[in-house]
Amino acid sequence: MVEPDFSAYPMQDPHKPDLDDSLNVTESHDRLVREAAAVAREKRVNDGGREPVSLWLFAASAVILIAAGLALGKAGNFFDYDEYVQPGYMRDNLNEGGDEGPPPVDALKGYMAKGEKVYGKCIGCHGPDGKGGGAYPSLAGSQWVLGETDRLAMIILNGLQGPTSTGKTYGVMPAQGIGMSPTDLASVMTYIRNAFGNTKGDVVTVAMATEGIKISEGRAKAGQPLTKEELDADHAKDLPGDPLDPAAKVDPVTLNPVEEGK
Ligand code: HEC
Structure with missing residues (x-):
């Protein structure tokens, strides 16, 4: 084949491109690139108006989160239930019937607290300090207060017509037993034996x-x-009944013993 002679048509000679043509080609090419890029951008913007997140970003985030989770899990019990709630706490509470009442107290303390209230029946005559005075004998240091419990119970329930423990006669103490429950009597007896400087140290129980x-x-x-x-x-004797350890736990309201561990 014979190479065509372009000498007569210099504009079509590929070996000697026209200067103007070269410029036009470059311009056209740039414009095409810009338009293609614009179209590509338009396409990437979805209906929501936001660019979709790249898949690699998802993947990288997932890897970081999993790694962080493992690291925290091992570093400490970061979300450990047992760290914030004592193991078995709820179950123990339910087994005990958690709303049954106030927590148990030492027997002597519980009897004293209740007895102090019952002593309100006596306070008008024997005084807040139990020392009596005037027409009323002192309960502080009284042999009949600190002595046999049968005798003391009879005085409280029925009253006393002298002489008293000291041999002195004051008058007549009226009966206090009306409306007095075993719990009232037990606690007030325990109270006067351990108040006003009296330190008998024992408990007159509800059973007694x-x-x-x-x-x-x-x-x-x-x-x-x-x-x-x-x-x-x-009545020169103690009431029958088993002694109660003053440190045993009792319900502060009923004064009933509470079993250990409950
Ligand atoms: C209305 C006044 C009055 C009230 C209330 C009263 N007492 Fe008396 N109490 C007396 C009198 C008076 C005597 C002395 C009686 C006598 O001389 O025979 C006495 C004596 C006693 C004695 C004998 C003391 C001794 O050493 O011989 C005891 C114990 C006693 N009272 C306890 C109580 C208790 C406990 C209460 C409350 C539950 C109470 N009393 C409520 C007036 C009262």
């Missing part, structure tokens, strides 16, 4: 007080104030 009320009701002169003769003859 129940026995005392029975004995009182069985008296020939039930409800009549006792005399020293009757006290010495029939």
Whole structure:
């Protein structure tokens, strides 16, 4: 084949491109590139008006989060349930019946607290400090307060017609047993034996007080104030019943013993 002779048509000679043509080609090419890029951008903008997040960014984020999660999990119990809630706490509470009442207290403390309230019946005569005075004998240091519990229970429930423990006669103490429950009697007896400087240190239990009320009701002169003769003859003894460890736990309201560990 014979190479065509372009000498007569210099504008079509590929080896000698026209200067103007070269410029036009470059311009056209740039414009095409710009338009293509613009179209590409338009396409990437979705309906929501935001550019979709690249897949690699998702992947990288996932890797970082998983790594961080593993690191925190190992570094400490970051989300450990047991760290914030003591193990078994809820279950123990439910088993105990958590809303049954206030927490248990030491027996002597519980009896004293209740007895101090019951002593409100006596305070008008025997005084806030138990020292009596005037027409009323002192309960502080009294042999009959600190002595046999049967005798003391009879005085409280039925009253007393002198002489008193000191041999002195003040008058007549009226019966205090009306409306007095075993819990009231037990706690007020415990209270006066451990207040006003008295330090007997023991507990007159509700069970003992129940026995005392029975004995009182069985008296020939039930409800009549006792005399020293009757006290010495029939009541110079302790009420029956098992002693209660002053440090044992009791319910502060009922004064019933509470089993250990509950
Ligand atoms: C209305 C006044 C009055 C009230 C209330 C009263 N007492 Fe008395 N108490 C007396 C009098 C008076 C005597 C002395 C009686 C006598 O001389 O025979 C006495 C004596 C006693 C004794 C004997 C003391 C001794 O050493 O011989 C005891 C114990 C006692 N009272 C406890 C109590 C308790 C506990 C209460 C409350 C539950 C109470 N009293 C409520 C007036 C009262």
